Amino acid sequence: MNAPLSAINCFQDRDGYLSWLSDTSVQGPRRAAESDALTEIASKADVNLHCWAHGGRARLGYSKKGALASGYNWREFGQCSECGAITRIRLVAEFIDRAVRNYLNPTIYLTEQLTPLYKLLRQHHSGLIGSEYVPDRSLRSKAEQRLRAYLGDPTATLRHEDGCALTFADESIHLVGSFDVLEHIPDYRQAIREFVRVLRPAGQLFLTAPFLPASEATLVRAQIDPTADNGIRHLLSPEYHGNPTDPAGGVLCFYHFGWDLLGELRRQGFRSVALAEAWSRETAVFGNQQVIVATK
Numbered sequence: 659m660n661a662p663l664s665a666i667n668c669f670q671d672r673d674g675y676l677s678w679l680s681d682t683s684v685q686g687p688r689r690a691a692e693s694d695a696l697t698e699i700a701s702k703a704d705v706n707l708h709c710w711a712h713g714g715r716a717r718l719g720y721s722k723k724g725a726l727a728s729g730y731n732w733r734e735f736g737q738c739s740e741c742g743a744i745t746r747i748r749l750v751a752e753f754i755d756r757a758v759r760n761y762l763n764p765t766i767y768l769t770e771q772l773t774p775l776y777k778l779l780r781q782h783h784s785g786l787i788g789s790e791y792v793p794d795r796s797l798r799s800k801a802e803q804r805l806r807a808y809l810g811d812p813t814a815t816l817r818h819e820d821g822c823a824l825t826f827a828d829e830s831i832h833l834v835g836s837f838d839v840l841e842h843i844p845d846y847r848q849a850i851r852e853f854v855r856v857l858r859p860a861g862q863l864f865l866t867a868p869f870l871p872a873s874e875a876t877l878v879r880a881q882i883d884p885t886a887d888n889g890i891r892h893l894l895s896p897e898y899h900g901n902p903t904d905p906a907g908g909v910l911c912f913y914h915f916g917w918d919l920l921g922e923l924r925r926q927g928f929r930s931v932a933l934a935e936a937w938s939r940e941t942a943v944f945g946n947q948q949v950i951v952a953t954k
């Protein structure tokens with residue numbers, strides 16, 4: 659299979675990334691190609707792509723909801739006509755496929771289970787493990803019913819994992835994928851230590867979370883504080899993200915990370931850490947899509 663690959667550029671620090679981002683000889687042609695594609699899909703013309711989420715050709719979908727004043731929200735839109743995967747899901751599926759293709763029976767752990775990414779990846783990765791954070795045992799059977807209906811699999815079991823105390827053995831996992839989860843874990847450094855512990859030597863962590871490319875320091879939005887209401891002190895107006903196991907509720911965002919997150923990953927035991935930026939016309943990975951790649 660000669661599937662098209664997204665072009666990936668890796669950065670170790672803020673200044674190198676920002677100067678590349680402001681290089682119009684790189685970014686100009688990309689924005690022009692995105693603008694052309696957007697015009698075509700908005701007028702219902704076909705824009706073809708290779709989708710890594712289902713592993714085949716498809717057409718790029720358009721949604722009016724993706725059109726923001728700041729530009730088109732490619733990350734959360736750009737749906738595949740075949741499997742429905744949006745850009746960020748198609749992209750992390752590509753990262754995972756490319757990373758594990760040389761392993762015979764890779765064990766892949768995703769810090770999510772009741773999600774489109776898990777549902778798509780389980781179709782072609784038999785060693786895939788997903789989990790949700792459902793500390794309240796009385797809610798687990800309800801979440802499991804929802805999982806079974808969502809996957810169309812009456813035998814599926816919901817796995818509960820606490821990111822700060824994973825139940826996996828040391829060095830038992832080839833690849834960890836944690837996408838838009840770390841910002842919800844107050845003690846995220848402990849979660850990083852757990853990722854290091856469970857990964858095999860040379861194993862990789864792929865990570866996305868709200869990231870401030872111009873900021874060295876992580877922005878702390880909320881803190882655990884036993885003296886505050888509900889045990890949480892808000893330093894900024896509370897920001898809630900969708901929670902697949904509790905669609906009516908939401909989950910509090912504690913952090914928008916800065917470049918110090920990469921330093922934290924190195925300190926906790928990853929020998930190589932970079933911000934990877936991906937783009938491709940052939941895979942329709944548009945916008946500035948970032949994935950942090952950390953190798954043990």
Ligand SMILES: [Zn+2]
Nearest residue numbers: 709712738741
């Ligand atoms: Zn697809």
